[in-house]
Each structure stands twice: as C-alpha cells, then as structure tokens.
Amino acid sequence: MLLRRWREFLEPAVVILAGVLAVVMFGVVLYSRGRAAEPARSAPPAVVPPSPPAQIPIPLPSLTPSPSFAPIDSITIERVPVPDTVDLDAEGTIDWVHWGENGRFSLERDADGGFAILEGTPSLPRNRHTASPQRFNWTGGAPLARASGVTSGVSTCGKGNGFTVSAPAGTDSSTLTVYVGATAARGDLHIELSTGKEFDSSWEVRDTSMATSAYVISYQASRTGKISVEWITGASFDAKCGGVALQAATLS
The missing domain is CATH 1.20.5 (Single alpha-helices involved in coiled-coils or other helix-helix interfaces)
Incomplete structure (x- = not known):
C-alpha cells in the first residue's frame, strides 16, 4: 500500500x-x-598620435667679418706757445733731445730713448744761443744727466740755412713736438713722411729779438718709415743775422 x-x-x-x-x-x-x-569582434583600431610638424630651420645671421681699414699716411700740425717751463723727460715718453747746452754742436738726449730722434748733418753757420725766453728741464739725460732752467739752443743765419730733425714713423699714431725760434726771419717748415705725405707751413718774425714757438706734429704712416722735419730760413730781414733757431724736440 x-x-x-x-x-x-x-x-x-x-x-x-x-x-x-x-x-x-x-x-x-x-x-x-x-x-x-556572431561575427568575431575586431579589436579597436590603435590610436596613432599625429606626427609632429616638420621643423622649419630658422635662418641665423651670417657672421660677416668686420671690415679692416688699411692705415693711411696722415699729418696734422699745430703751432702753440711754449710753456714757461718744459719738462723734456716727462713729455718725451719715447725720446727727447735738447741742443746747445755744452756748445754749438752739443746734443743732450734721453739716455733710454734709443736715438729715436735724430738730427741731419749739421751745416754752417751754426751758433749756440742762450736767448730762449722759456726754460728747459730734464733728468735721465746723456751726456748731461740732469739740468734745469736751460735757455740754450742752436741758431743759424741767412736764407736757406736751417735744421733737419727726423723720427720713426709707423702704423701707430705718434706725436713729435719741435721747439723752434726765429729772429728777424721767416721760418719755413717742411714735413715729409717717407711713405708719401708732405706738409708745409711758415712763420714770420720781424723783431730782432728771438721769438719761440712749438710745432706739435701728429702723424701716422701706412707702413714703417720715418718723418723728416726741416726748419729753414725762408727769408732774412736782418743783414747781420736774421735766421731760425732750434731748442729741443720730444717724441711720444
């Protein structure tokens, strides 16, 4: 059941x-x-980042070399009053010369100047004077080592007579200062660079007492050479002894 x-x-x-x-x-x-x-599901497409834009080169300024300037021949001149006292070794940093302290053919110069300033062959008539109204001082000289209050120099008489001074010239600027005088005469100044530049000037003194002046000559040459300075009696106004004089020169 x-x-x-x-x-x-x-x-x-x-x-x-x-x-x-x-x-x-x-x-x-x-x-x-x-x-x-069902159809197989395909994987989603890979995301490809966009390519960066092509770099456009930035033009840079070309380095153009600075133009080089060839040195030229130049002469500038100024006639100035002579100071009451001239310290030759302080002014002539390259060389200095004084004429006439120990005689008409004597020449006192910087012992360390290396004979940069030279005088041309002396000619007659040539006299020693002590008529400079200014005073010249120096130390470190030869053959006279030291002097102060010097009023001497050398002088000449008659038309066509005078003095020649020279100094080195180069592509650097230099200054030659020449201390001159004149008595009853016209002094003719002729400056010439051996590399091809010339300059002329004149100065007239009618008084029979000596007047003095300084010619400051700044110059530059296109190549190594020399500068020549002639200080010549261009005219004589005194039959006895009208002419020019030379006291000192400095180079810096």
Missing part, C-alpha cells in the same frame, strides 16, 4: 524533472549556436 503511494508521487516528479532538464538543455544548445553565429 505504501509503495503504491510512493510511486504515485515519484513518477510525476520524475516526469516534471525530465521536462525541466530537457528545457534547460534546449536553451543551452540555442545559446551555443547563437554565440557561434
């Missing part, structure tokens, strides 16, 4: 369970077929 009732309950349960399993299996099969029919 009991077994019969158990079967009454068990058989319907088995049938229901089998139906549920059949439905589940059917669903699994359908799902599997649907997945197989």
Whole structure:
C-alpha cells in the first residue's frame, strides 16, 4: 500500500524533472549556436598620435667679418706757445733731445730713448744761443744727466740755412713736438713722411729779438718709415743775422 503511494508521487516528479532538464538543455544548445553565429569582434583600431610638424630651420645671421681699414699716411700740425717751463723727460715718453747746452754742436738726449730722434748733418753757420725766453728741464739725460732752467739752443743765419730733425714713423699714431725760434726771419717748415705725405707751413718774425714757438706734429704712416722735419730760413730781414733757431724736440 505504501509503495503504491510512493510511486504515485515519484513518477510525476520524475516526469516534471525530465521536462525541466530537457528545457534547460534546449536553451543551452540555442545559446551555443547563437554565440557561434556572431561575427568575431575586431579589436579597436590603435590610436596613432599625429606626427609632429616638420621643423622649419630658422635662418641665423651670417657672421660677416668686420671690415679692416688699411692705415693711411696722415699729418696734422699745430703751432702753440711754449710753456714757461718744459719738462723734456716727462713729455718725451719715447725720446727727447735738447741742443746747445755744452756748445754749438752739443746734443743732450734721453739716455733710454734709443736715438729715436735724430738730427741731419749739421751745416754752417751754426751758433749756440742762450736767448730762449722759456726754460728747459730734464733728468735721465746723456751726456748731461740732469739740468734745469736751460735757455740754450742752436741758431743759424741767412736764407736757406736751417735744421733737419727726423723720427720713426709707423702704423701707430705718434706725436713729435719741435721747439723752434726765429729772429728777424721767416721760418719755413717742411714735413715729409717717407711713405708719401708732405706738409708745409711758415712763420714770420720781424723783431730782432728771438721769438719761440712749438710745432706739435701728429702723424701716422701706412707702413714703417720715418718723418723728416726741416726748419729753414725762408727769408732774412736782418743783414747781420736774421735766421731760425732750434731748442729741443720730444717724441711720444
């Protein structure tokens, strides 16, 4: 009796369970077929960053060499009053010379000047004078080492007579100062660079007492050479002894 009732309950349960399993299996099969029919999804395209724009070269200014200027021949001159006292070794940083302290052919100069300033061959007439209204001082000289209050110099008489002084010239600017005098005469100044430049000037003194002046000559040459300065009696106004004089020169 009991077994019969158990079967009454068990058989319907088995049938229901089998139906549920059949439905589940059917669903699994359908799902599997649907997945197989779907096209494969492709991976998203890789994002490639845009290429940077081509660098445009920036033109740089070309380095043009500075123009070089060839040195030229030049002479500038100024005639100035002579100071009451002239310190030759302070002014002549390269060389200095004084004439006439120990006689008409004597020449006192910078012991360390290297004979930069030279006088041309002396000519007659040539006299020693002590008529300079200014005073010249120096130290470090030869053959006279030291002197102060010097008023001496050398002089000449008559038209065409005078003195010549020279100094080195180069591409650097130099200054030659020449201390001269005149008595009843016209002094003619002629300056010449050996490299091709000339300059002329004149100064007239009618008085029979000596007048003095300084010619400051700034010059530059296009190449190594020399400068020559002639101080000549261009005209004499005194038959006795009208002429020119030379006291000193400095180079700096």
